[in-house]
Amino acid sequence: MKIALIRGDGIGVDVADAAMAVVAAALVKSGAPALRLDEIAAGAGCFAETGRDIEPGGEERAGAADAIFLGAIGLPSIRHADGTEISPHLRLRDRFGLYAGVRPVRAYPNAPQRLADPRAAGIDMVILRESTEGLFYSAAAHGRSDIRGDDEVRDTLRITRATTEKLHRFAFGLARKRKARGRPGRVTCVDKANVFASMAFFRKIFDEIAPQFPDIAAAHAYVDAQALNLIRAPWEADVLVMENMFGDILSDLAGGLVGGMGMAACAEIGDTTGLFQPAHGSAPDIIGQDKANPLAAILSGALMLDYLAEKSGDGSHAAAAARIERAVEAGFAADRLRPVEFGGDMGTLAVTAEV
Amino acid sequence: MKIALIRGDGIGVDVADAAMAVVAAALVKSGAPALRLDEIAAGAGCFAETGRDIEPGGEERAGAADAIFLGAIGLPSIRHADGTEISPHLRLRDRFGLYAGVRPVRAYPNAPQRLADPRAAGIDMVILRESTEGLFYSAAAHGRSDIRGDDEVRDTLRITRATTEKLHRFAFGLARKRKARGRPGRVTCVDKANVFASMAFFRKIFDEIAPQFPDIAAAHAYVDAQALNLIRAPWEADVLVMENMFGDILSDLAGGLVGGMGMAACAEIGDTTGLFQPAHGSAPDIIGQDKANPLAAILSGALMLDYLAEKSGDGSHAAAAARIERAVEAGFAADRLRPVEFGGDMGTLAVTAEV
Numbered sequence: 001m002k003i004a005l006i007r008g009d010g011i012g013v014d015v016a017d018a019a020m021a022v023v024a025a026a027l028v029k030s031g032a033p034a035l036r037l038d039e040i041a042a043g044a045g046c047f048a049e050t051g052r053d054i055e056p057g058g059e060e061r062a063g064a065a066d067a068i069f070l071g072a073i074g075l076p077s078i079r080h081a082d083g084t085e086i087s088p089h090l091r092l093r094d095r096f097g098l099y100a101g102v103r104p105v106r107a108y109p110n111a112p113q114r115l116a117d118p119r120a121a122g123i124d125m126v127i128l129r130e131s132t133e134g135l136f137y138s139a140a141a142h143g144r145s146d147i148r149g150d151d152e153v154r155d156t157l158r159i160t161r162a163t164t165e166k167l168h169r170f171a172f173g174l175a176r177k178r179k180a181r182g183r184p185g186r187v188t189c190v191d192k193a194n195v196f197a198s199m200a201f202f203r204k205i206f207d208e209i210a211p212q213f214p215d216i217a218a219a220h221a222y223v224d225a226q227a228l229n230l231i232r233a234p235w236e237a238d239v240l241v242m243e244n245m246f247g248d249i250l251s252d253l254a255g256g257l258v259g260g261m262g263m264a265a266c267a268e269i270g271d272t273t274g275l276f277q278p279a280h281g282s283a284p285d286i287i288g289q290d291k292a293n294p295l296a297a298i299l300s301g302a303l304m305l306d307y308l309a310e311k312s313g314d315g316s317h318a319a320a321a322a323r324i325e326r327a328v329e330a331g332f333a334a335d336r337l338r339p340v341e342f343g344g345d346m347g348t349l350a351v352t353a354e355v
Numbered sequence: 356m357k358i359a360l361i362r363g364d365g366i367g368v369d370v371a372d373a374a375m376a377v378v379a380a381a382l383v384k385s386g387a388p389a390l391r392l393d394e395i396a397a398g399a400g401c402f403a404e405t406g407r408d409i410e411p412g413g414e415e416r417a418g419a420a421d422a423i424f425l426g427a428i429g430l431p432s433i434r435h436a437d438g439t440e441i442s443p444h445l446r447l448r449d450r451f452g453l454y455a456g457v458r459p460v461r462a463y464p465n466a467p468q469r470l471a472d473p474r475a476a477g478i479d480m481v482i483l484r485e486s487t488e489g490l491f492y493s494a495a496a497h498g499r500s501d502i503r504g505d506d507e508v509r510d511t512l513r514i515t516r517a518t519t520e521k522l523h524r525f526a527f528g529l530a531r532k533r534k535a536r537g538r539p540g541r542v543t544c545v546d547k548a549n550v551f552a553s554m555a556f557f558r559k560i561f562d563e564i565a566p567q568f569p570d571i572a573a574a575h576a577y578v579d580a581q582a583l584n585l586i587r588a589p590w591e592a593d594v595l596v597m598e599n600m601f602g603d604i605l606s607d608l609a610g611g612l613v614g615g616m617g618m619a620a621c622a623e624i625g626d627t628t629g630l631f632q633p634a635h636g637s638a639p640d641i642i643g644q645d646k647a648n649p650l651a652a653i654l655s656g657a658l659m660l661d662y663l664a665e666k667s668g669d670g671s672h673a674a675a676a677a678r679i680e681r682a683v684e685a686g687f688a689a690d691r692l693r694p695v696e697f698g699g700d701m702g703t704l705a706v707t708a709e710v
């Protein structure tokens with residue numbers, strides 16, 4: 001299978017390399033053929049050098065691969081004139097309809113734990129963030145803002161039935177897979193249906209889809225109450241499905257409970273391809289210092305192998321994914337994974353080698 | 356001075372009574388004249404009985420008072436046909452331009468503490484939530500959604516220069532007042548300026564206003580990073596200013612760190628009047644059980660007295676406000692405030708009497 005590899009900017013390059021190395025090793029150990037990589041130049045550095053944020057033909061090549069792996073994109077010093085950041089990533093989400101943003105959040109032993117309650121060791125949820133519409137329909141990259149001189153700017157939050165139906169089906173399917181491995185089997189629709197017509201619509205479609213999955217519990221929460229509940233009892237959360245902007249905020253919040261962005265893996269899945277990336281940024285302050293925590297990227301690599309397994313029907317991809325997840329878990333449990341980010345002594349390369 | 360009192364629905368009635376009793380007692384002890392109350396019927400119960408969510412002439416009377424105090428509004432069983440909730444509150448915000456939503460979040464000794472880090476005892480911030488525009492410009496109550504059959508719904512996020520300038524000035528003014536009593540004197544503009552033109556505009560206006568307050572530090576954060584940072588180091592936050600929907604989410608999140616909605620006081624200030632209310636809802640599950648924690652309402656009463664002090668120039672109002680805040684603080688410090696909500700033995704009436 002072929003992977004479009006966009007290493008991007010800053011530490012994106014290092015963590016993408018780390019993830020590719022671990023993925024390759026896991027495939028060898030699982031007896032699977034190696035992946036072919038098609039590297040594509042993109043990001044703020046690319047923009048500064050060439051005036052384009054992705055090399056010519058890069059988007060087409062990304063779409064032709066079986067999956068896309070992305071390190072991180074963006075450098076604060078290099079921006080568009082209106083102050084927004086260079087982000088071909090948003091265009092890739094849009095172009096390939098990567099509607100299902102999967103952000104797993106789980107506690108690992110010996111990884112940082114912010115909450116005092118010992119039940120926080122049981123945190124194991126997925127934030128499912130719709131990733132092509134909602135407020136991001138109006139992301140500056142798409143040029144849809146309504147700018148009225150220097151007096152007023154309007155952006156648009158868009159919810160469509162077509163995407164929302166797919167999203168909720170994905171959510172219930174995911175909860176069903178998780179139930180098979182012991183999770184409660186519950187999807188919570190997180191919205192603001194008490195205030196917005198768009199959100200009442202989002203919830204209405206959820207209520208239409210839910211009965212198609214009678215084995216999975218369906219629940220509702222307002223986004224503000226859910227934010228509080230992620231502090232109060234995050235161990236109760238299983239799959240939380242929500243609009244794009246809400247998912248951006250709540251996934252960082254939930255990630256913050258258990259290790260922060262250095263552990264935040266992410267998959268963005270569409271009908272024909274998927275994009276995999278650590279949810280963190282390019283961290284320009286630590287470029288070239290071997291300090292970046294590669295685990296978010298490595299865990300994103302495992303998500304990619306899971307996705308390839310479904311695409312190819314090849315069990316060895318699934319085995320390789322499970323191998324990576326077990327390696328991270330065992331590494332933490334034995335206190336042999338001590339990333340600098342968590343106050344430990346292991347840089348990017350050492351963490352990668354240990355996994 | 357005259358207060359328009361909307362007790363509303365559910366526990367709103369009980370906590371509003373609690374707040375009015377404590378405010379009255381504090382005024383007596385401070386040698387200030389009593390407030391005159393003009394009670395206005397509004398809310399879901401009012402809607403069910405009369406077909407209107409506020410009594411005729413109620414909005415005008417609310418505007419004619421020196422301030423508005425609101426208990427809580429809404430009952431899940433009573434809704435508009437589109438699924439949104441009964442909320443004359445949103446119309447009051449709009450009608451009286453109550454742009455500055457002040458949501459103080461602070462840790463009290465012996466009140467619940469979710470974070471393991473002992474520095475969390477030092478949490479003392481204000482979330483300043485713009486409360487008339489942003490995404491709430493499109494709240495269903497205003498009838499501005501773009502509903503395209505059963506296929507698509509669009510809502511609009513609106514940022515205006517006029518409101519945003521006032522908001523940021525309010526933020527810096529507040530940080531200055533807080534600095535006078537020992538806080539760092541810093542305003543953080545929380546936005547998503549990397550992605551949205553509306554948010555880049557919000558930030559641009561912040562950067563224009565900041566130099567007018569050279570004694571106050573100005574900082575920036577993206578809303579997703581700020582959500583994580585509220586988990587990682589909330590004791591560093593002073594005044595955080597943001598768009599309406601972001602403020603709704605982040606204020607509940609921050610409140611969750613230190614006692615939850617039962618402690619979440621709120622002021623919404625406009626050019627001519629202010630509305631004061633606990634940020635929690637009507638909690639229909641505990642109606643009539645004397646279980647509601649009245650402290651959010653009582654602390655909102657203190658915010659109201661502070662506001663009246665500025666309006667009247669009468670020092671006894673400020674003294675009464677300080678008296679309430681000290682009473683809550685001393686009550687917790689001596690472990691004499693043990694609300695049922697926090698696992699204690701004191702119902703609404705007992706907590707009120709103790710304060």
Ligand SMILES: CC(C)[C@H](C(=O)O)[C@@H](O)C(=O)O
Nearest residue numbers: 074087090248279549550579
């Ligand atoms: C960089 C930015 C465009 C992106 C987003 O908001 O989607 C990031 O925050 C993320 O969460 O993937």
Ligand SMILES: CC(C)[C@H](C(=O)O)[C@@H](O)C(=O)O
Nearest residue numbers: 194195224429442445603634
């Ligand atoms: C009830 C609702 C309209 C309200 C809001 O979202 O503004 C509430 O959540 C709040 O925070 O005051």
